[in-house]
Amino acid sequence: MFNWYKKVVVENYANFSGRARRSEYWYFVLFNFLFAIAAYLIDVNLGLNFEKGSGGPFYLIYILATFIPGLAVAIRRLHDVDKSGWFLLIVFVPFIGGIWLLVLFFSEGTIGKNNYGPDSKSNIDEINEIGKE
Template sequence: MNWYIGVLKQYAVFKGRVRRKEYWMFIMFNMLFSTILSQLDKIIGTYHPELGFGTLSVIYGIAVFLPTLSVTVRRLHDYDYVGWWALLGLVPFGVILLLILHAREGTKGDNRFGSDPKRYKNESTMSI
């Protein structure tokens, strides 16, 4: 849950890098909350079957759009791609390619987008 809140605290931060774990934990909690809100929409009657979504789900989707975009861009930065690659999600099968890219390990050490987000974790475990 700390990973999810951490991304929300950096609501529109597009600079820097983010680890795979932070990205995937945010996506997992995002999907969980979306599913819960969708079911809640159906229970309280705010789901519109002809449109395929509910009021609460739409409000949540709008609220997390910018943090989702920013964590996606920072994930792209981790393996030294520019954030514009996030637009790949708009083309057919582009989302699949983005998911494959996001599963890759980031650049070891510093790159043009910042320092290695794993560096601090590795240094702390080496001193034990």
């Protein structure tokens, strides 16, 4: 499970192309949430909060460090359902935008090759065969 987080943060830090499986996206969200809470608690326990109820330097550094990979994996997740990364802006549509985006993040990816690359669930041999065509 942690390998998905590592894949997003280390291997694909600012990779906005390609596709991301649901498990890659949601495990990243889970671990990102847990690590953000841990960073916040470190700040609280060390008394480093900027003001009451806010984070401190550890939390701020963590959030800034994971902003780009979080954005990249969200865009790759949209690519998996054959949507442009710009579709992320649908969240700004009042009421329905956030729900629609959440539904897309939960949706199964396009089976087979789509506009953004080969199927992220297919095995490596199939990916290599598609690349040769």
